[in-house]
Amino acid sequence: QSVLTQPPSASGTPGQRVTISCSGSISNIGSDYVYWYQQLPGTAPKLLIYKNDQWPSGVPDRFSGSRSGTSASLAISGLRSEDEADYYCASWDDSLGAWVFGGGTKLTVL
Amino acid sequence: EVQLVESGGGLVQPGGSLRLSCAASGFTFSSHWMHWVRQAPGKGLVWVSRINSDGRSTSYADSVKGRFTISRDNAKNTLYLQLNSLRAEDTAAYYCARSYDAYMDFWGKGTTVTVSS
Numbered sequence: 111q112s113v114l115t116q117p118p119s120a121s122g123t124p125g126q127r128v129t130i131s132c133s134g135s136i137s138n139i140g141s142d143y144v145y146w147y148q149q150l151p152g153t154a155p156k157l158l159i160y161k162n163d164q165w166p167s168g169v170p171d172r173f174s175g176s177r178s179g180t181s182a183s184l185a186i187s188g189l190r191s192e193d194e195a196d197y198y199c200a201s202w203d204d205s206l207g208a209w210v211f212g213g214g215t216k217l218t219v220l
Numbered sequence: 221e222v223q224l225v226e227s228g229g230g231l232v233q234p235g236g237s238l239r240l241s242c243a244a245s246g247f248t249f250s251s252h253w254m255h256w257v258r259q260a261p262g263k264g265l266v267w268v269s270r271i272n273s274d275g276r277s278t279s280y281a282d283s284v285k286g287r288f289t290i291s292r293d294n295a296k297n298t299l300y301l302q303l304n305s306l307r308a309e310d311t312a313a314y315y316c317a318r319s320y321d322a323y324m325d326f327w328g329k330g331t332t333v334t335v336s337s
Contacts (some may be wrong), residue, residue, distance in 0.1 A: 112264060145323050147265070154315055154327040155257075166325065167221065198265050202336050204323070209255070209267035209324075 116212035132199030225329030242316030250294040253319035257311035
């Protein structure tokens with residue numbers, strides 16, 4: 111059972127906008143930043159969004175992040191087939207003294 | 221170009237030990253904290269441990285505390301994870317990740333540990 115809660119799956123058709131949610135608590139998302147990672151099949155995770163809504167160099171602005179209270183979300187607009195991957199949210203948990211991840215959301219592009 | 225290359229994984233019996241290594245290049249290794257994160261087959265990411273830039277401060281997930289030890293050799297640009305008293309549930313791909321401003325910004329490709337008799 112992951113500390114952060116994500117839906118196990120999401121889907122959309124090319125060109126659509128898809129949103130993935132991440133729910134936490136006051137000790138993690140409610141008091142620290144949220145990060146999003148993309149893991150393409152068979153590869154290592156890649157940083158997608160940092161500090162709630164910032165893009166690392168090279169990440170297209172089709173990906174956007176937001177945080178409100180103890181929840182966060184990742185939005186992907188203009189969905190493409192190459193976006194098919196697992197997406198993970200992460201945050202530091204002050205109570206646990208540990209980094210915590212969501213269980214991951216498998217995005218399927220129909 | 222930032223590179224992190226893990227090695228040292230393999231098949232080990234329950235109760236056994238392994239030492240994982242992560243060779244870093246393309247950045248000033250000694251300036252960055254580092255992390256280990258693992259992923260069991262078909263499962264999600266789980267943070268394991270982190271170490272500060274000079275190696276004097278470490279922290280661990282409760283599930284590995286007392287069994288795993290993180291360390292680094294800044295002269296060799298290498299991060300280590302010593303795995304002792306291994307259990308079946310430690311079977312996973314182990315990734316090292318660079319820390320930038322506290323978060324994990326770049327990940328290696330991982331090395332696989334299988335604990336089985």
